[in-house]
Amino acid sequence: MGEAIAETGDFALFNISNAKVSEVCEANVGKITQWTVPVERIRSDGLPSKKTVTDIVRIVDSVAPDLIHVWGTENYWGLLTARKYLSQKALLEMQGIKYAIAPVMMGGLSFSEAVGCLGIKEMVRPSCSVFSDQAAFRASRKVETEIIKGHQFISCQSEWVRAHVMAMDANKRLFSSKMMLRKEFLSSKPWASCSHDDSPEIFTSSYGAIPYKGLHVLLRAVAILKDTWPRIRLTVGGNRFQSGIRRSGYARWLLREIKRLGIENHVAFVGPLDAAEMIRHIHGSSVVIIPSFVESYSMALAEAMAVGVPVVASYAGAMPELARDGESVLFFPMGDETMCAWQIRRILQSPSLASSLAVHARELGLNRNNPDDAVRRQIEIYNEVSDSSGRR
Numbered sequence: 420m421g422e423a424i425a426e427t428g429d430f431a432l433f434n435i436s437n438a439k440v441s442e443v444c445e446a447n448v449g450k451i452t453q454w455t456v457p458v459e460r461i462r463s464d465g466l467p468s469k470k471t472v473t474d475i476v477r478i479v480d481s482v483a484p485d486l487i488h489v490w491g492t493e494n495y496w497g498l499l500t501a502r503k504y505l506s507q508k509a510l511l512e513m514q515g516i517k518y519a520i521a522p523v524m525m526g527g528l529s530f531s532e533a534v535g536c537l538g539i540k541e542m543v544r545p546s547c548s549v550f551s552d553q554a555a556f557r558a559s560r561k562v563e564t565e566i567i568k569g570h571q572f573i574s575c576q577s578e579w580v581r582a583h584v585m586a587m588d589a590n591k592r593l594f595s596s597k598m599m600l601r602k603e604f605l606s607s608k609p610w611a612s613c614s615h616d617d618s619p620e621i622f623t624s625s626y627g628a629i630p631y632k633g634l635h636v637l638l639r640a641v642a643i644l645k646d647t648w649p650r651i652r653l654t655v656g657g658n659r660f661q662s663g664i665r666r667s668g669y670a671r672w673l674l675r676e677i678k679r680l681g682i683e684n685h686v687a688f689v690g691p692l693d694a695a696e697m698i699r700h701i702h703g704s705s706v707v708i709i710p711s712f713v714e715s716y717s718m719a720l721a722e723a724m725a726v727g728v729p730v731v732a733s734y735a736g737a738m739p740e741l742a743r744d745g746e747s748v749l750f751f752p753m754g755d756e757t758m759c760a761w762q763i764r765r766i767l768q769s770p771s772l773a774s775s776l777a778v779h780a781r782e783l784g785l786n787r788n789n790p791d792d793a794v795r796r797q798i799e800i801y802n803e804v805s806d807s808s809g810r811r
Contacts, residue, residue: 420599423794425450430801433482435475437467437494443474454478465498465562472504479505485805486510489570492563493517501569510804511570512596513580515715518560523712523735524553526630527754535675536630538668549630549669567591572804576716577737592807594800597793598716600725603694605790610702610728610777612770618650619767622704624697624719625657628670633710633733635676639756640708642680644763651685654700658691701726705773706766712753714738721788724748727781729773731762741787747779 425432434453446453456474459467466472476499479487487507489497491514500509525533533549541548546555567573567587574596575581581593621641625632634655641653677686692700701707707723707730714720714736721741723730732738733753742748749765751758766773 420793420797421451422449423599423790424797427794427798429798433484435478443471443478452482461495465565466495472499475499476504479507483507486801488512488801490514492566493559497566497570498562501566508572508804508807509570510572510574510594510800511566512574513576513584513715516563516580516583517556518563519583519715520631520713521553521556521559523631523753524556524629525549526633526635526712528630528635532672533630536668536672538666538671540665541668547667552629572807574800577740579737579740580715594803595796596800597796598718598721598788599790599793600718600722600788601694602790603698604722604725605785605788607698607726608702609781610726612774612777617648618652619648619705620703621651621653621706621708621763622700623653623655623708623710624692625655627657628667628673630669631712633712633753635673636710636733636754636756636759637708638673638676638680638682638686640710640760640763641685642682643756643760644767645682645685647764648767653682653686654704655686655688656690656692656697656700657688697722698726701728704728706731706763708759708763709733709738710753710759711735711738717741720748721784724780724784725788727777727784729766729776730780731759731766733759742780742783747776747783749776 421432421434424430432451434451436455437458438455440455440457443454443456446455456471459471461467484507487500487505487509489500489509490512493515497511499505536549545551564587567584571592572594573584573591574594575584576596576598584591584593623637625634637653641651645651677683701723707728709717709720709730709732711717711733712735717738720730720732720738724742724747730748732748732750734750735753739750744750749762751762766776
């Protein structure tokens with residue numbers, strides 16, 4: 420989105436983010452001027468060090484922007500505008516909502532299963548445990564509430580997110596924004612029916628080994644299906660399945676669960692994937708699965724639909740807004756491995772259903788995530804926010 424906005428020539432775009440750097444540095448990309456500030460321990464007031472806050476204010480004052488676009492409530496950026504450290508007009512873009520994730524953080528695991536996710540890493544650093552994560556996500560409600568209440572203009576990418584914002588403060592001016600997918604997915608060739616009669620390939624990806632992403636549900640579904648397809652294979656893409664002491668307790672528990680289910684030869688973890696690698700796996704699969712317990716939008720679903728592959732997804736969060744059950748995606752109740760397996764079975768046993776789902780998914784996905792429409796809508800929002808003060 421940033422690149423597309425900058426290419427219009429109508430905006431001077433500046434960006435500030437944080438990364439593992441020792442001091443503030445400038446790192447421009449194309450027509451976008453960018454600064455990186457250090458990642459730091461957050462203080463009790465929800466902000467980084469006073470020096471970093473001062474540096475950010477200095478940078479923003481030097482730019483003197485007409486509008487600040489804050490991305491998400493998950494970090495401290497929204498506090499800077501809500502508390503008026505940055506006094507310019509601000510547009511808050513909602514992304515994930517941590518407090519809404521907290522109730523499903525455990526992904527339906529029983530207490531004993533959750534305890535089984537405590538390993539060496541969690542003993543050394545208790546803050547890394549799933550219990551600590553759940554507590555932190557619950558506690559984030561205070562900061563997220565302050566950020567939302569501190570902004571007059573808020574953009575939402577789904578009705579699910581809009582509902583949470585309205586429940587918190589119904590007097591906000593809300594905008595419906597569109598998502599920009601990576602170019603590789605929009606320009607990829609469509610998925611073609613895969614001939615996997617006796618050895619079906621299934622693909623899923625997850626940013627992290629986190630229970631609420633529901634990977635354990637999919638593993639149990641594979642265990643059900645292997646009796647019918649003894650050579651079924653699940654490929655898992657993701658960057659949080661490290662080896663050694665860095666591996667999380669949940670990831671270790673997943674490996675034990677794989678062994679318990681007797682599917683060691685049916686699951687492959689392929690690590691981090693770029694867009695081209697993801698598309699290659701999608702093209703080589705019979706079906707893509709998204710078993711999450713909550714999604715504020717689901718880029719994984721949007722990207723899979725743009726390629727046009729049969730998808731089975733949990734009926735959770737905003738995902739039901741992106742597709743119609745039985746027409747462009749097959750949904751199943753979150754946490755229900757039996758229905759997940761059933762929906763996968765339907766696709767594997769019916770090439771005509773797989774083809775129909777794929778065609779409708781691609782048509783809907785490319786239309787919804789049309790990049791020209793997304794840029795046009797973003798500029799409309801910028802102008803509407805600016806017009807509220809007589810500036811354009």
